[in-house]
Amino acid sequence: MTQHEDSLGGATPPRPASSGAPFLQVRELRVHFPTDDGVVKSVDDLSFSVDRGKTLGIVGESGSGKSVTSLSIMGLHKAGTARISGEILLDGQNLVGMAPDRVRQLRGKRMAMIFQDPLSAMHPFYTVGSQIVEAYRIHNKVTKAVARKHAVDLLDRVGIPNPKSRVDDYPHQFSGGMRQRAMIAMALSCDPELLIADEPTTALDVTVQAQILDLIRDLQAEFNSAVIIITHDLGVVAELADDIMVMYAGRAVEYSSAPDIFNSPQHPYTWGLLGSMPRLDRERTERLQPIKGTPPSLINVPEGCPFNPRCAYAGTNGDLSFTLRPEFRDVGGGHHIACHLGAEDRLRIWETEIRPKL
Amino acid sequence: MSTKTETGAANRRLGEDLLVATDLQKHFPIRRGLLQRQVGAVQAVDGLTFTVKRGETLSLVGESGCGKTTTGRLLTRLIEPTGGTITLDGRDITHLSSGAMRPLRRDIQMIFQDPYGSLNPRHTVGAIIGAPFRLQKVKTEHGVKRAVQDLLELVGLSPEHYNRYPHEFSGGQRQRIGIARTLALRPKVIVADEPVSALDVSIQAQVVNLMEDLQNEFDLTYVMIAHDLSVVRHVSDRVAVMYLGKIMEIADRTSLYERPMHPYTVALLSAVPIPDTSRRDNRERIRLTGDVPSPINPPSGCRFHTRCWKAQDLCKTTEPPLVELSAGHQAACHFPENTTKLTIDPTGAAGSAA
Numbered sequence: 031m032t033q034h035e036d037s038l039g040g041a042t043p044p045r046p047a048s049s050g051a052p053f054l055q056v057r058e059l060r061v062h063f064p065t066d067d068g069v070v071k072s073v074d075d076l077s078f079s080v081d082r083g084k085t086l087g088i089v090g091e092s093g094s095g096k097s098v099t100s101l102s103i104m105g106l107h108k109a110g111t112a113r114i115s116g117e118i119l120l121d122g123q124n125l126v127g128m129a130p131d132r133v134r135q136l137r138g139k140r141m142a143m144i145f146q147d148p149l150s151a152m153h154p155f156y157t158v159g160s161q162i163v164e165a166y167r168i169h170n171k172v173t174k175a176v177a178r179k180h181a182v183d184l185l186d187r188v189g190i191p192n193p194k195s196r197v198d199d200y201p202h203q204f205s206g207g208m209r210q211r212a213m214i215a216m217a218l219s220c221d222p223e224l225l226i227a228d229e230p231t232t233a234l235d236v237t238v239q240a241q242i243l244d245l246i247r248d249l250q251a252e253f254n255s256a257v258i259i260i261t262h263d264l265g266v267v268a269e270l271a272d273d274i275m276v277m278y279a280g281r282a283v284e285y286s287s288a289p290d291i292f293n294s295p296q297h298p299y300t301w302g303l304l305g306s307m308p309r310l311d312r313e314r315t316e317r318l319q320p321i322k323g324t325p326p327s328l329i330n331v332p333e334g335c336p337f338n339p340r341c342a343y344a345g346t347n348g349d350l351s352f353t354l355r356p357e358f359r360d361v362g363g364g365h366h367i368a369c370h371l372g373a374e375d376r377l378r379i380w381e382t383e384i385r386p387k388l
Numbered sequence: 389m390s391t392k393t394e395t396g397a398a399n400r401r402l403g404e405d406l407l408v409a410t411d412l413q414k415h416f417p418i419r420r421g422l423l424q425r426q427v428g429a430v431q432a433v434d435g436l437t438f439t440v441k442r443g444e445t446l447s448l449v450g451e452s453g454c455g456k457t458t459t460g461r462l463l464t465r466l467i468e469p470t471g472g473t474i475t476l477d478g479r480d481i482t483h484l485s486s487g488a489m490r491p492l493r494r495d496i497q498m499i500f501q502d503p504y505g506s507l508n509p510r511h512t513v514g515a516i517i518g519a520p521f522r523l524q525k526v527k528t529e530h531g532v533k534r535a536v537q538d539l540l541e542l543v544g545l546s547p548e549h550y551n552r553y554p555h556e557f558s559g560g561q562r563q564r565i566g567i568a569r570t571l572a573l574r575p576k577v578i579v580a581d582e583p584v585s586a587l588d589v590s591i592q593a594q595v596v597n598l599m600e601d602l603q604n605e606f607d608l609t610y611v612m613i614a615h616d617l618s619v620v621r622h623v624s625d626r627v628a629v630m631y632l633g634k635i636m637e638i639a640d641r642t643s644l645y646e647r648p649m650h651p652y653t654v655a656l657l658s659a660v661p662i663p664d665t666s667r668r669d670n671r672e673r674i675r676l677t678g679d680v681p682s683p684i685n686p687p688s689g690c691r692f693h694t695r696c697w698k699a700q701d702l703c704k705t706t707e708p709p710l711v712e713l714s715a716g717h718q719a720a721c722h723f724p725e726n727t728t729k730l731t732i733d734p735t736g737a738a739g740s741a742a
Contacts, residue, residue: 091588091589091590091591092588189677207679208679235451235615236615236616236617236659236660237451237655237656237676238451239659239661240659240661240675241676241677243661244675262588263589263661264589264663265618265661265663266661268662268663268664268667269661269668289665289666292663292664292665293665293666302590303590304663305593306589306590306592307618307663308596308619308622309618309662309663310617310621310657310660310662311664311667317597318593318597318622319593320591320592320593320597321590324561324591325590
């Protein structure tokens with residue numbers, strides 16, 4: 031067996047520092063879509079876990095596999111289109127390969143999702159209230175009147191003004207921020223233990239975004255749920271997440287606690303993301319430092335490290351970056367990265383080349 | 389290229405008013421019933437007065453529905469203003485017919501937000517970027533094809549992309565194609581409507597840098613419409629904050645971000661998520677509640693009073709005028725934030741520095 035194959039099999043799931051079995055554990059997840067042009071490897075060997083009461087932020091650009099990961103956890107890939115392998119353990123039960131009926135019993139009750147676009151995620155033909163009631167009555171044997179009262183309470187909880195009358199409104203009568211609140215109410219109707227928020231604030235204005243982030247934070251503190259927040263905005267994860275996973279081309283490239291990611295990031299891609307963002311909290315820089323090139327096609331992922339065509343440090347270890355896929359490993363203190371750069375090089379580059387320019 | 393001499397002339401005139409909007413209004417009528425009688429109006433833009441100086445970047449920011457996109461379309465005369473005037477380079481263009489406007493379209497061009505919707509999928513890149521030359525009947529030195537290939541190189545694409553179709557490009561590349569088309573006629577003013585908001589973070593930085601380079605090379609004047617306050621700070625010389633069709637505050641970049649005077653600006657700044665975990669706890673936040681009111685029936689007095697934490701009775705009855713509170717810094721507020729020293733710390737910079 032070559033070293034290359036070794037590194038594939040030897041990936042260890044990063045575990046948060048707290049003890050006990052994590053509520054959600056994803057092990058060596060692979061989601062591939064066969065197409066006429068070839069196999070799209072949307073998620074390729076991904077492992078992570080989330081504890082109850084904790085928030086994991088998944089950061090990456092479009093096509094990095096973050097949404098595909100969340101849809102696989104929820105069991106929302108259409109049967110026959112995706113090839114899923116690996117394990118998704120929700121409180122010990124493996125969701126991969128589970129019968130659709132059994133996943134449906136878990137969905138809504140134990141895990142729920144907030145989608146990016148609240149207009150297309152809600153049915154335009156039914157009132158907001160009836161859509162919340164539907165989810166609640168599937169999992170709870172209650173009368174319509176009780177369920178309706180529950181829906182009104184939920185709308186009130188998420189800050190919809192005048193919930194008693196708004197419960198009978200249709201989605202188009204709500205503003206963008208209110209729709210997103212209504213969807214959060216729907217997701218929370220059965221007190222899910224795992225809440226996945228896929229770009230929950232991307233379509234919203236900054237003031238409404240702040241309201242929604244506050245809401246997610248408060249509700250999590252109250253229900254002690256495990257939360258996964260998926261976004262491309264490093265600012266959003268800095269506000270909410272306990273741990274952060276950075277994804278690139280369907281793989282995790284860096285994983286650590288949130289302060290660690292922002293104060294001592296070790297992967298060149300994370301450096302690139304930080305350098306690309308203009309920041310309100312720093313002196314204005316003359317130039318942004320973009321990552322050169324574009325994200326790779328997931329049909330032809332580059333050999334070796336998938337980031338090598340865009341990485342400024344790809345040549346520093348001979349041709350290692352071009353031939354060998356870097357192992358996703360713990361480099362100390364629970365900080366995981368997949369990079370061939372040596373520890374001293376990483377520290378030196380971050381301290382001398384990257385940090386001063388941010 | 390022949391623009392060289394013009395560039396020199398433009399340089400001498402840097403800083404003069406190039407685009408002036410005076411009391412600009414756009415009300416969209418709401419019609420109902422069999423006779424389509426007008427029953428109301430969406431007051432999308434209601435009395436904007438501002439100037440754009442040659443060579444500068446002025447950004448319009450605000451929440452959705454504040455009228456920033458409508459303003460951009462008014463400036464480029466894609467829609468007809470209801471009232472007020474627009475002058476471009478000293479010439480009143482407010483009510484020019486589309487025929488009279490056409491020659492002026494060389495001077496004022498637009499970059500659109502959606503790089504997918506703004507390129508015709510059935511035209512090649514060559515046809516898309518070459519269209520301005522054909523429409524304006526501009527003769528180029530070595531033919532249109534050569535001019536288009538030069539433009540492609542200018543925006544960081546390969547001249548070989550000439551015969552490709554838009555679907556073969558990524559979002560960032562499409563936005564570059566849109567920019568190349570905009571630049572074809574060497575405009576004086578470019579109105580860019582959310583040019584980077586549809587792009588990924590790493591690509592966004594590339595396009596921002598490209599737009600800066602082009603501005604320096606061709607002495608362009610930008611009117612940037614955006615909602616991302618971090619990007620706006622990076623690209624702008626001056627910033628106008630809009631709310632419900634009115635300018636709440638307009639100032640140069642430094643004073644707007646360091647000493648915001650209007651409560652709405654302060655609230656916007658404090659809502660921006662900052663990628664720094666150490667500021668999570670020591671940041672003073674102002675949370676606006678609710679949504680922007682409807683522009684059909686905007687609130688009386690100061691339009692922001694329904695969401696403002698400083699609002700008093702005066703704000704409900706009297707509309708505050710946009711007045712200059714310090715050099716180059718105008719705000720429309722009865723109770724502006726401390727004009728010498730900021731009373732709150734929206735970014736949390738002081739807390740984490742301590």
